[in-house]
Amino acid sequence: MIYLDNAATSWPKPESVYLAMDEFLRKNAGSPGRGSHSMSLAAAEMVEETRMLIARFINAPEKERIIFTLNCTDALNLGLKGLIRPGDHVITSCIEHNSVVRPLRKLERQGVKVVRIPTSVETGVVSPRDIEGAITGETKLIVVIHASNVTGVIQPIEEYGMVARQHNLILMVDAAQSAGKYPIDVQASNIDLLAFAGHKGLFGPPGTGGLYVGSRVDLDSLREGGTGVFSEQEEQPTVLPYRYESGTLNSVGISGLGAGLKYIFSEGLEKISAHEQYLTGRLFEGLSNIPGLTLYRTKDGSNQASVISFNIEGYEPAEVGIILDQAFDIKVRAGLHCSPSAHKTLGTYPLGTVRLSPGYFNTDDEISFTLQALEKIARAKIP
Ligand SMILES: Cc1ncc(COP(=O)(O)O)c(C=O)c1O
Numbered sequence: 001m002i003y004l005d006n007a008a009t010s011w012p013k014p015e016s017v018y019l020a021m022d023e024f025l026r027k028n029a030g031s032p033g034r035g036s037h038s039m040s041l042a043a044a045e046m047v048e049e050t051r052m053l054i055a056r057f058i059n060a061p062e063k064e065r066i067i068f069t070l071n072c073t074d075a076l077n078l079g080l081k082g083l084i085r086p087g088d089h090v091i092t093s094c095i096e097h098n099s100v101v102r103p104l105r106k107l108e109r110q111g112v113k114v115v116r117i118p119t120s121v122e123t124g125v126v127s128p129r130d131i132e133g134a135i136t137g138e139t140k141l142i143v144v145i146h147a148s149n150v151t152g153v154i155q156p157i158e159e160y161g162m163v164a165r166q167h168n169l170i171l172m173v174d175a176a177q178s179a180g181k182y183p184i185d186v187q188a189s190n191i192d193l194l195a196f197a198g199h200k201g202l203f204g205p206p207g208t209g210g211l212y213v214g215s216r217v218d219l220d221s222l223r224e225g226g227t228g229v230f231s232e233q234e235e236q237p238t239v240l241p242y243r244y245e246s247g248t249l250n251s252v253g254i255s256g257l258g259a260g261l262k263y264i265f266s267e268g269l270e271k272i273s274a275h276e277q278y279l280t281g282r283l284f285e286g287l288s289n290i291p292g293l294t295l296y297r298t299k300d301g302s303n304q305a306s307v308i309s310f311n312i313e314g315y316e317p318a319e320v321g322i323i324l325d326q327a328f329d330i331k332v333r334a335g336l337h338c339s340p341s342a343h344k345t346l347g348t349y350p351l352g353t354v355r356l357s358p359g360y361f362n363t364d365d366e367i368s369f370t371l372q373a374l375e376k377i378a379r380a381k382i383p
Contacts, residue, residue, distance in 0.1 A: 002366045006359035007149050007177060007307050007337075008339065009199045009206055013260065017203055020259035025252050032251050043251050048259035051241070051371035057261060058194060059185040060212050064240040067211045068232045068249055072100035072176040074210035075195035078244060079172050080104065080143065082219030083193075086111030087095065087136035093126040093155070094118045095342040096145050100174055104143075119345060124153035124298040132163045141170045146154035146184075147177035150306030150342040150353065151296055152280070154178070161190030170217055176200060177305055180264055181273055192217050198253065203260030208253040221246070272360045276306040279367055281360040283308055292378045294347050296353060308344070311354035312374070314381030320354045320374075328373040332356055 003011050024046065030039030032047045048063070069075040080103045084090060090101060094116045104114050115134045117126050131142055139201070142164050147154045157173050165170035172193035175184060179194075180201025187192050191214065198208025213219060221236055225246030230237040237243060239281040264272065286297055292313035298304075312320055323336030336343050336352040343349040360368070 002362070002365075002370060004358055004370065005331050005333050006200065006361065007355065007357035008333055009197075010201065010203055010359050012361055013203050013205065013256070014263040016263055017205070017259045021205065021252050021256040022163075024255035028249060031228070031248055034226075034248070037235040046258060047249060047251060047254050050254050050261065053244045053258055053261040053265070054210060054212075057264070058179070058212060061187060061188050061215070062240075065213050065215075067213060067244045069209045070173065070197075070207060070250070071199070071209040072195050072197035073209075074099055075209050076172075077103050078211055078222050079122060079193040079195055080107065080141075080246075081222055083141060083172075083217060084112050085168065087113075087138060088140040089113045089115070089136050091115050091117065091131055091134045091139060091142045093144050094345050094382060095124075095126070095148055095339065096143075096151055097174065097176065097342075098338040098340070099176075100143055100145070101339075101341055105371075107370055116341070119153075123303075124148065124151055125303070126155055128156060128159040128163050131160060132186075133177075135163075135167050135169070139169055140166070140363070141172060142322070143172040143174070145174045147175075147266075147305035147307070148339075148342060149177050150309050150337050150339050150346065150355070151298070151311075152177075152305040154182070154303040154305055156303075157191065158189045164192070165190045166248045179309065180260075181190055181269075181276065181305060183269060186212055186214065187255060193219075198260070199297070201234070201255060203263055204257030205253050207250050207258045211244070213244070213299075219244070222268050223247070236326075237372050247291055267360075275360055276358060277304075279362055279364075280304065280306045280308065282364070282367050283356055283358065283371070285373065290375050290378045291382060293374065296348065306358050308356045309348070310356075311348065311353055312381070314376050315339070315377070317354045320377060323377055324354075324373060326368075328369075330370055330373060341345065 028042040030043045051063045054066045111383035170192045175196045179196035196213040198204035199206045224236040227242040295310040317334040324330040333355045
């Protein structure tokens with residue numbers, strides 16, 4: 001079996017992730033921060049250690065500014081709905097994931113104005129100048145995807161950060177596809193809100209994610225409830241992270257996420273990124289030689305995450321996905337990838353594309369086998 005769907009969720013996980021979750025659930029899975037017995041204290045210690053590792057990873061000034069969420073979607077919802085009010089103006093791109101598109105559509109129905117900036121046809125990038133040109137007196141937020149989950153193109157978030165600071169706006173970045181793959185420095189890049197998935201590049205299990213909340217942002221909470229601290233108050237505490245973390249946390253997931261982060265620190269982000277870049281380069285090269293295969297790639301190709309989209313003449317993308325799975329045991333994702341607007345930009349709406357997203361554990365042999373499989377599929381339609 002070959003797994004090439006790491007952009008959806010990474011698999012396999014490092015061995016240490018499985019071990020950490022198994023050990024935590026067997027030995028220490030008390031309710032974190034909810035008691036003074038040793039299991040509860042051990043669980044709280046693990047949660048705070050993971051919070052600290054994430055803070056270190058993105059250079060957050062304080063670990064309390066890392067909020068654990070259900071996934072990246074949940075983090076994006078908290079950032080958008082906690083910040084934006086009727087009458088506000090939001091600038092975003094035309095290539096966002098539905099986890100940004102749909103909350104913004106809902107906010108629009110409540111009186112929020114949203115402007116969507118297209119990407120350049122040559123580079124796939126949203127120009128910082130275009131973002132700056134869209135600013136009005138009501139603009140509160142710029143929200144952009146870091147690496148596209150359809151084409152893999154990486155956006156210049158540092159430049160967006162400069163624009164946001166110059167105009168005293170909030171910058172929120174959707175780092176679902178980039179966290180764990182590229183260095184992110186929220187302070188140097190002037191990022192106020194960073195939403196990330198724990199279960200993709202960070203090697204945690206599904207059901208993990210988070211939001212970094214910078215000091216310039218005063219977000220409302222989306223849910224209130226027990227926090228294990230300030231229990232005498234009937235009002236939700238305003239202290240971070242408790243303001244946004246009501247209810248029992250996914251401590252088993254967070255233990256796996258912590259082990260995933262330790263794995264990245266010990267392997268080194270550069271090594272992980274270099275291997276993925278190498279595999280992506282091999283795929284691009286091999287795919288470009290397959291007859292009848294159209295690659296959706298920018299001309300430059302230098303600012304590219306390990307996400308590749310293509311189509312094969314004579315097939316719908318879903319058919320290619322099924323053949324790869326059933327005839328070759330290769331797992332890929334075909335269709336719209338929860339990003340219809342990105343596919344409209346590419347001209348691949350409504351059927352979408354076939355997406356390959358190699359990860360750190362894929363091998364050269366797996367890439368060769370996949371290329372051979374795709375060549376066979378493509379040639380079957382050539383008369
Ligand atoms: C760019 C992007 N944003 C957000 C998400 C949502 O992530 P999650 O599944 O963790 O909610 C994804 C997931 O594929 C994504 O690719």
